[in-house]
Amino acid sequence: MNPALWMPLGMVPTGRSVLLRRVQTGHGLSSRLAAMGLLPGMRVQVCHNDRNGPVILGINGSRVMLGRGTANKLSVEDTSETGI
């Protein structure tokens, strides 16, 4: 675990698979995100990220969209070597 490699989720390009490392949102939202499967340590797939507008994530087979502001409050680590 090397925090130097972490980046905001909003910066991850489409197609990458990343590990969620830290969730920095208010209490209510972080438990909501947890309920949808977004919890530190979980692997998520970035299905759609246009660098503008919401981000679509693949979590365990379901698709969840997050507003860009929220997405940038999640720190992730890119662990996929190749694009897909």
Add this chain to the structure above:
Amino acid sequence: MALAGNPNSGKTTLFNAMTGSRQHVGNYPGVTVEKKEGRFKHKDTELNVVDLPGTYSLTAYSIEEVVARNFIINDKPDVVIHVVDASNLERNLYLGIQLIELGVPVVFAFNMSDVARARGIHFDLDMLASLLGAPIVPTVGQKNKGIDELVDTAVRVARSGTKPKPSDIHYGDDIEKAIEAIRRRIDGQSGFTDDIVARWTAIKLLENDAEVAKLIQDPDIHKAVEAEQARIEKILGDSAEMIIADRRYGLISGACQKAVRSTCETRHTNSDSIDEIVIHRVWGLPIFLGLMYLVFWLTFTVGGPPMDWIEGFFGWLGGKVAGWWPTGSDSILQSLLVDGLIGGVGGVIVFLPNILLLFLAIAFLEDSGYMARAAFMMDRLMHKIGLHGKSFIPMLTGFGCSIPGIMATRTLENRRDRLTTMLVLPLMSCGARLPIYALIIPAFFPAAWHATMLWMIYVIGIALAIVSAKILRSTLFKGESVPFVMELPPYRLPTLKGVLIHMWERGGLYLKKAGTIILGVSVILWALTSYPKTETVDTTLSAEEQQFIQLSNTIAGRIGHAMEPLIKPMGFDWRIGTAMIGAFAAKEVFVAQLGIVYSVGEADDESEPLRDQLKANYSPLVGFCIMLFMLISAPCMATIAVTKRESNSWRWALFQLGGLTLMAYVLTLIVYQTGSLLGIGI
């Protein structure tokens, strides 16, 4: 019984399969969350089912979650059926664990089991059931499969009252110690005689649950909770809330590893390929606009003929009823029945085909999964005015009619977003205002300007809605814009039954509620425009002139006169004032009323004599001001009634009425005064 489950797990489908049409939609007291209830008989047992709002969790994050868990805690259903999307088991069971924690008898319905099987997921149901401590029944909601067995099992569990043991959910020694410490303190308090409730409350306090915290008065308990939270954070390096969530997932994935075999993860592949086109950076928007155009086209063209039939029917009925009296009779009862009741009710029902079709199209787009994509695409735009993607759909519906638009705001979870959207929605120029523009524009403006003028009016409405939303969001409904988190369900072909039930739920409400209120007010307006009667009318005058004298003497006419000093600064005279009163019943009545005050008999938007009269009496500037005022001002009474019902308070409805009317007044005044001063269009 109560049905709980994630959104899109097929809860509504199972509910419909059980109850058929014997369902009742209402609201939970005090909140605008829909409460669906149904009754049915299953092998001599009368059953009552409540469809709880779809939630991912039982925290206090949204009203839906609070409503769902309060129902389970306070109303104590005999059994809770947890509808699980079996093709996405882990996320769905997160709610399941919390249901077990609540200590209620639970039955799991593994719905979408067909999808799960197709995806190569195999369950060892017996093992899972024993791990979860509750029976599991696989179902396929769409095909009515497994429903009988599900109800059988639910009845059996309800009779025996077997509950899963919440203590089986073990959060690890550190957390358990904290739970135990808090639970012991709570146990002493009155009202917490139940061990399970006390344990649940302790967990919720550790999770920083605001609603539960409010129930605990004793400051010592709050201090103890804080101390335990600090201790956990120190030992485990993360907040108690996160660790609890993490443990729940740990328990679920432990169970799944033992009892679920998955050959591969393929869910969504088809959906993903559709999404590549549908939400494409370039194609997404044209596809969306095309679909919306299709929806309106369908609504207005397919809706046309049935509207004519309904209009024809009410015309025929009016004539038939009028025929009970001898010709020339001016019986009050006749006028009340024909002009007041039949005219009023007819005026409402005439829009029913439009509304049902619009709802049909919306239900189709929703059930297929497209609506979530539309919200995705509109989020960028809506974000700029402090709302998010989901507000777009109701706004769009508002161009057809504000009523279904306001009802569609139900999909917004956040009350601030919902009220903002609801309040500005009438600024989306609805279909009923079109006849006014169609009358005024050709009367005052050269043909080359027509399209531009009409376009301008709509754009002014949209611009004002944007500005007002922004203002509301930064004053009355201040607060951080709600984070936008929404699941994109996989695309599915909607079932006919599901779509029809959805359509009827909303359309029926329109008919029932708005119908009763509109009925009452139409009678009042009828009275206002018919009384007092002028006894001595010069019979040598033409019928139209007689009508004119009659009208100016009625209450509405007098109000029009009385209003004149107030509306004069906008360039309006008493005749326009009288017509404006009628427009409150329904916007399009404005045209007919003007027809009466200008003594041209039956008027419609094609009426040439009326246009000539208007041209002779007013300047183009006044014409424009009329349109501007009608665009912004007082939404019709049905809109007010619906806003009242949907916001659950007269305050917001009156605020909407007053606010919009004031805005209309001020803006029209400024336009008229500046226009006259600069000599534009006079």
